[in-house]
Amino acid sequence: MTLDARTRPVVDTADHLTPDAMAHAQRHLTRKAIAELSHERLVQPRPLPDAPGFFELEAGASTYRFHAHRHELQHWVIDAWSITRELDGTIVDLDVLDLVASLHAELGLPETLVATYLEELSSTLASAAWKRVHRTETVQDLLEADLPTIEAAMTEGHPAFVASNGRIGLGLEDYRAFAPETGSDVHLVWLAVRRDVAHLSLGEGLSEESLYAQELDAHVRAGFDERLESLGLDPRDYLLAPAHPWQWDHKLAITFAPEVARRDVVPLGPSPDAYRAQQSIRTFYNVDRPERHYVKTALSIQNMGFMRGLSPRYMRATPAINDWVHDLVEGDEVLRGYRFSILRERAAIGFTGGPYEQLAARTPYQKMFAALWRESPHDRVGPGERVATMASLLHHDASGRSLAAAMIAASGLDPADWLRRYLDAYLAPLAHCLWKHDLAFMPHGENLILVIRDHVVERVLMKDVGEEVVVMGDRPLPPDVERIRADVPVPLRRLSILTDVVDGFLRFLSADLVEEGVVEPGTLWSVAADSLHALLAEHPELAEAAERDDLFAPEFEHSCLNRLQLRNTLEMVDLADQADSLLFAGTLVNPLAGHR
Secondary structure, three states, rough: OOOOOOEEEEEEOOOHHHHOOOHHHHHHHHHHHHHHHHOOOOOOEEEOOOOOOOOOOEEOOOOEEEEEEEHHHHHEEHHHHOOEEOOOOEEOOOOOOHHHEEEEEEOOOOOOOOOOOOHHHHHHHHHHEEEEEEEEOOOOHHOOHHHHHHHHHHHOOOOOOOOOOOEEEEOHHHHHHHHHHHHEEEOOOEEEEEEEEEEEEOOOOOOOOHHHHHHHHHHHHHHHHHHHHHHHOOOOHEEEEEEEEHHHHHHHHHHHHHHHHHHOEEEEOOOOEEEEEEOOOEEEEEEOOOOOEEEOOOOEEOOOOEOOOOOOOHOOOOOHHHHHHHHHHHHHHHHHHHHOEOOOOOEEEEEEEOOHOOOOOHHHHHHHOOOEEEEEHHHOOOEEEEEEEEEHHOEEOOOOOOOHHHHHHHOOHHHHHHHHHHHHHHHHHHHHHHHHEEEOOOHHHHHHHEEEOOOOOEEEEEHHHHHHHOOOOOOOOOHHHHHOOOOHHHHHHHHHHHHHHHHHHHHHHHHHHHHHOOOOOOHHHHHHHHHHHHHHHHHOOOOOHHHHHOOOOOOEEEOOOHHHHOOOOOOOOOOHOHHHHHEEEEEEEEEOOOHO
């Protein structure tokens, strides 16, 4: 709320929160909720015997009816137009909050967390309404778009999580300033942090001087030095750290007030460069100088099952882990053949002083003050190439058309040929990493950057390596990389592909392309199998590992994401022991099995 010239309160009217926009958001999220909760076997819609293709779901006093198609992997595609809600014999408006609240016991949502989860759903609805009003790009508009434009245009968030845009902590002005879909320019806050209460980790070949020289022009650094000197401080006693403007305003200047007062932390000013928030919300792309690093910052808001902080202790080894993975990938002839590579997290900085870091219990207060720098894809793009987040393949515009379908049409390729090039770039390298190196990533849509030429995927760049990568074998690791080793039972190793890739991403892509008439049912799975068979045919030395981690098994354990978030929407898994945090709901029939 602001004041006008006569000091009367001026209330933000939130003009995106209209009946029409909210009705559309409610229909969209109700559709997704029923589909994904059915996929995870939390609800069981009943077929209507006298109406082929129609189903019914009881939720408290309400009855939902809808028309749906069911695809492989128990994937539901519900026709949004068909959903009705009946209450006391009367058709009433859809209400996803009422749906979840009525079913919370069946969903495994603890009574103490129902309100928190409903708040995340409300925030997701608000975001959907804003996008409905303000994001009018068609998929044709995005065919030649650059990375920041595509990131802002995404309307879905995570394809599986129902409460995917929770962002508890952001106000209305914050939303407009920092939400990825607004496409707003953000100027990060630079802070000076006294060396004896901070730790800067640097990747191979990078020095403190070279890092700061790349990220800040000389006159900017000189201005920072002058600021410190004006306070009687020696710039040589300080490291430089970027922070999210919201984090500085709401957390660092408050929660770390004593440290700021005694000049352990000194605000220096905003970044001259403009950044844009990526879909992961706390990661920023430099739009003024795209050759400069991505910057990932701590952001103490609650979003999709976690407080989105960054742990200085956890990130200390991040550059070393990234260098190790980079060297492994670049040294592998097969991965070089696929042109698979990673965007390294090159440096990390965290505040290590103060009372919070000294506490034995792990709390969100220890994740408030840290940042990292990740390589930008800008220098990886050649003439005629562009980059886009892989999540964009699942994007649908207001007409319901997917960007993947538009890309296939624009490429002029047969859809199966287009899919083969994409899966050779994405699926086959990940399978090779599993079979050859016991190495698994978290390869969901937002963690992959596609390099595209003539609307065809040429290769992929893997990111978010430090927090997500895992080695599941007993191969030797350097001491500062040992953190990524995990003791994963053999039956669960294959889930790094079958859950994270097949069920977590390709399930949606396959259904989209079938529903739009681009491919026949089963086409994507046949092409995926061909890609894996080609890898094994060219590298028979992988056969034993491929038999152990069998991606063609008849079925696999059904690991469920929404069940995790519903169980504890504040912290859905223990990042230090993710395998033991998983929740399963029986098994899924493997769509690759028929192509052994």
